[in-house]
Amino acid sequence: MTVMTIRDAINRTIHAEMERNPDVVILGEDIVGGNGTAGGPEAIGGIWGATGGLYAKFGPDRVIDTPISESAIVGAAAGLALAGKRPIAELMFADFVGVSLDQLWNQMAKFRYMFGGKTNCPAVVRLVYGAGMNAAAQHSQSVYAMLTAIPGLKVVLPATPADAKGLLTEALRGDDPVMFFEHKALFGAKGEVPDGDYRIPFGQARMAREGGDVTIVTCGRMVSFSERAADKLAAEGIGCDVIDLRTTSPMDDEAILDSVEATGRVVIVDESSPRCSLAADIAALVASRAFTALKAPPEMVTAPHSPIPFARELEKAWLPSPIGIEAAVRRTLAFR
Amino acid sequence: MTVMTIRDAINRTIHAEMERNPDVVILGEDIVGGNGTAGGPEAIGGIWGATGGLYAKFGPDRVIDTPISESAIVGAAAGLALAGKRPIAELMFADFVGVSLDQLWNQMAKFRYMFGGKTNCPAVVRLVYGAGMNAAAQHSQSVYAMLTAIPGLKVVLPATPADAKGLLTEALRGDDPVMFFEHKALFGAKGEVPDGDYRIPFGQARMAREGGDVTIVTCGRMVSFSERAADKLAAEGIGCDVIDLRTTSPMDDEAILDSVEATGRVVIVDESSPRCSLAADIAALVASRAFTALKAPPEMVTAPHSPIPFARELEKAWLPSPIGIEAAVRRTLAFR
Amino acid sequence: MQLSRDQLLRAYRQMAVIRMFEERLHEEIKSGDIAGFTHLYCGQEAAAVGVCEHLANDDFIVSTHRGHGHCIAKGCDVKGMMKEIYGRAGGLCNGKSGSMHIADLSVGMLGANGIVGAGAPQAVGAALSAKIDGKGKVAIAFSGDGACNQGTTFEAMNMAVVTKAPCIFVFENNHYSEHTGVDYAVGTNRDIASRAEAFGMRVWRANGCDFFETYDTMAELLDYVRAGNGPAAIELDTERFYGHFEGDPQRYRGVGELDRIRDERDCLKAFRARVGDAGLIDIADLDAIDAEVAVLIEAATAEAKAAPPPDPATVTTDVYAAY
Amino acid sequence: MQLSRDQLLRAYRQMAVIRMFEERLHEEIKSGDIAGFTHLYCGQEAAAVGVCEHLANDDFIVSTHRGHGHCIAKGCDVKGMMKEIYGRAGGLCNGKSGSMHIADLSVGMLGANGIVGAGAPQAVGAALSAKIDGKGKVAIAFSGDGACNQGTTFEAMNMAVVTKAPCIFVFENNHYSEHTGVDYAVGTNRDIASRAEAFGMRVWRANGCDFFETYDTMAELLDYVRAGNGPAAIELDTERFYGHFEGDPQRYRGVGELDRIRDERDCLKAFRARVGDAGLIDIADLDAIDAEVAVLIEAATAEAKAAPPPDPATVTTDVYAAY
Ligand SMILES: Cc1ncc(C[n+]2csc(CCOP(=O)(O)OP(=O)(O)O)c2C)c(N)n1
Ligand SMILES: Cc1ncc(C[n+]2csc(CCOP(=O)(O)OP(=O)(O)O)c2C)c(N)n1
Numbered sequence A, B: 001m002t003v004m005t006i007r008d009a010i011n012r013t014i015h016a017e018m019e020r021n022p023d024v025v026i027l028g029e030d031i032v033g034g035n036g037t038a039g040g041p042e043a044i045g046g047i048w049g050a051t052g053g054l055y056a057k058f059g060p061d062r063v064i065d066t067p068i069s070e071s072a073i074v075g076a077a078a079g080l081a082l083a084g085k086r087p088i089a090e091l092m093f094a095d096f097v098g099v100s101l102d103q104l105w106n107q108m109a110k111f112r113y114m115f116g117g118k119t120n121c122p123a124v125v126r127l128v129y130g131a132g133m134n135a136a137a138q139h140s141q142s143v144y145a146m147l148t149a150i151p152g153l154k155v156v157l158p159a160t161p162a163d164a165k166g167l168l169t170e171a172l173r174g175d176d177p178v179m180f181f182e183h184k185a186l187f188g189a190k191g192e193v194p195d196g197d198y199r200i201p202f203g204q205a206r207m208a209r210e211g212g213d214v215t216i217v218t219c220g221r222m223v224s225f226s227e228r229a230a231d232k233l234a235a236e237g238i239g240c241d242v243i244d245l246r247t248t249s250p251m252d253d254e255a256i257l258d259s260v261e262a263t264g265r266v267v268i269v270d271e272s273s274p275r276c277s278l279a280a281d282i283a284a285l286v287a288s289r290a291f292t293a294l295k296a297p298p299e300m301v302t303a304p305h306s307p308i309p310f311a312r313e314l315e316k317a318w319l320p321s322p323i324g325i326e327a328a329v330r331r332t333l334a335f336r
Numbered sequence C, D: 001m002q003l004s005r006d007q008l009l010r011a012y013r014q015m016a017v018i019r020m021f022e023e024r025l026h027e028e029i030k031s032g033d034i035a036g037f038t039h040l041y042c043g044q045e046a047a048a049v050g051v052c053e054h055l056a057n058d059d060f061i062v063s064t065h066r067g068h069g070h071c072i073a074k075g076c077d078v079k080g081m082m083k084e085i086y087g088r089a090g091g092l093c094n095g096k097s098g099s100m101h102i103a104d105l106s107v108g109m110l111g112a113n114g115i116v117g118a119g120a121p122q123a124v125g126a127a128l129s130a131k132i133d134g135k136g137k138v139a140i141a142f143s144g145d146g147a148c149n150q151g152t153t154f155e156a157m158n159m160a161v162v163t164k165a166p167c168i169f170v171f172e173n174n175h176y177s178e179h180t181g182v183d184y185a186v187g188t189n190r191d192i193a194s195r196a197e198a199f200g201m202r203v204w205r206a207n208g209c210d211f212f213e214t215y216d217t218m219a220e221l222l223d224y225v226r227a228g229n230g231p232a233a234i235e236l237d238t239e240r241f242y243g244h245f246e247g248d249p250q251r252y253r254g255v256g257e258l259d260r261i262r263d264e265r266d267c268l269k270a271f272r273a274r275v276g277d278a279g280l281i282d283i284a285d286l287d288a289i290d291a292e293v294a295v296l297i298e299a300a301t302a303e304a305k306a307a308p309p310p311d312p313a314t315v316t317t318d319v320y321a322a323y
């Protein structure tokens, strides 16, 4: 075990996989930085630092800085994958799915199916997402519901450094397109990371807290918010199961249902607006498949149906909060 | 009342609104047809015929054929709206949201909010959607969940010629961006349409059938599928409320909840894959807000988690069917 | 560039297969047996074949909605294609693609595409793969005159130049995107090549209805690209003999236009005349090819019609390699 | 083109407001009081002002993530902007936009934009509106050298040409997109104008650090566009004095580069020298403007700091006109 940040876990995993497999290549905007300047290629690894050092080690053929052309970035990743490589494409902000959706949705996701199962498209798209840095309406969104909805894509959202390593390694060894979401407010989060080869199979949720009274289902940055609420409630003797989904497609339905069968009460926490959201998806799952076990209506703690505002006070009001989660737990427990 | 097809209802409404208000303009690919050819502008109204005759009447400044550039089409519509016009942009296939999402999601939908409520963006985007014509994976999708999820957009899906007129008129008189979905298999559907000025407020569902035993919630082409199932069941004495949502954003939550409060049993029919879908959204709504009324788990009749296949037999297997709806109604009734 | 007799016969046969495949589809579609949208490539055969005759299995192509010709030229199985277009079991893509999404990665055909312009960035990716491998392989992006207005096509051209990808943009200018004329939709007074050139790559132009001109120009272009000079583009002036899709009334055509292009711009006629006049090949040998191809197309059609539909249970297979 | 004394003073003042607004932000950001991403326009003042001094309220502009300069040049209220960037109640957009999304439709400023390239198609739309109205109004799309690689920018240029929209593409080439040099990211050997030209429009080029050259070239360009000749483009060679965003260590800069551009390419210095040398304006008058602007910026900053935060309840307002 080594303690490191999520940023470093990602960076080292990419280094390790690129070393291990010459077919792994990476492309994106400023993932090197400094190309075409007097300062020269910086290899600082872009504005997030997650790709630092790659260029110095693997050179321009495998570490490709691109123009500002997200459709072409994702499209080129699709083409690289069809041609036999294992590309990693970086979208500097997940919001840029807006300018590259077709290549994700109508291309990558559908190749295998449209081509009758005769091809794979092992591309990993890294998407930096989430609110909390006052980056406002176009640089803060959580786009995982939109991509979870798309058959053919897998969707991964690590909440810890260990999961970042285990899930990214798994993504780079698998044969399907994977949307790998990195929360911008979690890059600096630290934790223990297993040394050596470490893979986490997709579709296996992580029980972040065990409690037994109420089930909290969540992912990404909301895991830590939920843990905070759970810890506070635990001090009062209210026990929460906190389920960190890790991957939303495939999703560990059984882990959710097992817990809800036991608790009968579920709170779903989702860093997103409510309509057609992951929260709704899970509430629907629970309502239809754990109906008889439910003792109270599923509670959904989400952001409101509004874009994400800029000002600190407004963004804070937009985001789900540990206090809001706590209140939802109390609400569901109070329901008779 | 005049009997006409949905295609004609749309066409005539556009004609009427363009005549009524010189600020209404329309743009899209081949909405005229024949520009730059020996044959000359055809004004046949593109491959769907829904914009026929407009060019001849309103000329090239207000009826604008564009290159194949969907981002620019939607973006230009956004700019026209900001500049004070009321544009109608046509996406020949709703699947082309893939190449224009940013302008819908990060631009149009957010202007009013980002700009502090000081501007409106009254653009109407017409999207031709839906399966049933063997148009395969990239020309058959129902994209309404993705757009319903987006705060700032309104989403409209007429299922009858009368609703097509009433809702499109409303869209063109309102001040918000409206996603107006037209099902390609419904263009030829006929029905009575009120003469004269006719508007249907958004957020008011239509009770397509009244039954009282089970609530069926649906929209678009699935309304007729649900009606078929309901009629069949009615002959056996099983009464279904069939709720045609008409608009999914805003959505008539009350109509759904009122019916479910009475029936205690709900079947949601959605021409889409299941994850983070409109079906899930409604199931979550019902589970959280009509919990005590529910006598059985919400049933969701959706397509599978797969792209849309080409072959007739496969597409048929992909689509929800009246038989599948009927079975779901029986399942929910059998639940004790 | 002098082709061998075998090369000439092969090129002719490839064009003839496309032509007869498409003419047959045009007939069969009338029966209503073939579902969905079908875009016929007929008339543009010299483009696909003039390009693909230079390619090996491990060169890549990426195609469009009008993809049958590219598929055949790159070596896709004609019977498998016919079954696919009929939506039958055993189709090249098991009935899931239909006309618009045919692919066969085993012959370097990375896919037709229903989204106009989507293929170009994918070709850049395939070209980057070829560049890494360093064996002089290339990737071709076929695009239409309409597709050249899509943002992805522009992005792809710039990205190919920036990354020095061995990517070749083949613009088949058949003068129409659906019902709209190229003089309207392409802002730059019709010359697509000069627009590509402004991205910083070398461009070529050729008569895409002339196999020999296309083939020779491509030879020069490919030498340039395979030598590691980065991407290139070519604009081929060509014609489509049928409507945009089957069912198009083609009111946008000029009077006599279809007759004229069939008469003056038929690449097969031109090929026959050229090799005949030059005494390179006996016309009877070409007729023999025609006859052989007719048998193939007849068999492909009969087999497709006789094939069973796909098992409805397969609707949910092939979504993931593993899930 | 000879400007009146009033015009000269006004232009200088506009540039000085932008400069001091930005220099002040650069200082204030260090305190941590200003949240989010802030991209300073400092160094490019002559571009925004050289363009916008030609515009009336009902001409439109569409801006970028680096939008403060365009906003000020088009007439947005400086105090409202400062409050907005501080995220305070009474901000120009009520604290919802922050630095990256400022707009004020009442002065024809249709919005800064966080999505690179998103504004260009919107400018085409605004230009189409102007064309319908037929009063000779125009729409300007400001774009960077990086934004010119985005698909939307290309699509917009072609669409403007096809629809003959009175749209003007102003490319501010400050040589960098984030950390990447224009020599790398723009395939066509750096000349963005020639790429625009290939879309079929007339283009101009100017030194964007020279107010007079920019202003004069824009005069010619605007005459052309307002006369109904369709769109046009201009490439302005300019410099940004700070990092891509605040916090950027700028390691990509050459040795002494920042000193050099501050020294040789400062549009305000150049303006002072020019009007001084030509005896057009007394330097003391410019100093007086500086002093007056300093007071304005000081007041704007103080007011912003003193303003309360927005009411958290407003998080859900302004989503729809009616819902
Ligand atoms: C993104 C997108 N926009 C529009 C369409 C509809 N469409 C299909 S083919 C076509 C015309 C294409 O013209 P061109 O590129 O010249 O190819 P051609 O049909 O002439 O082979 C259009 C508009 C589409 N399939 N995808
Ligand atoms: C679609 C999109 N891609 C990437 C970014 C991240 N980004 C913001 S500014 C920028 C560089 C823009 O360069 P340029 O257009 O030259 O403008 P400048 O910053 O020099 O003013 C990038 C890559 C973005 N905001 N939007």
Ligand SMILES: [Mg+2]
Residues within 6 Å of the ligand: C144, C145, C146, C172, C173, C174, C175, C176, C177, C178
């Ligand atoms: Mg064409």
Ligand SMILES: [Mg+2]
Residues within 6 Å of the ligand: D144, D145, D146, D172, D173, D174, D175, D176, D177, D178
């Ligand atoms: Mg720049």
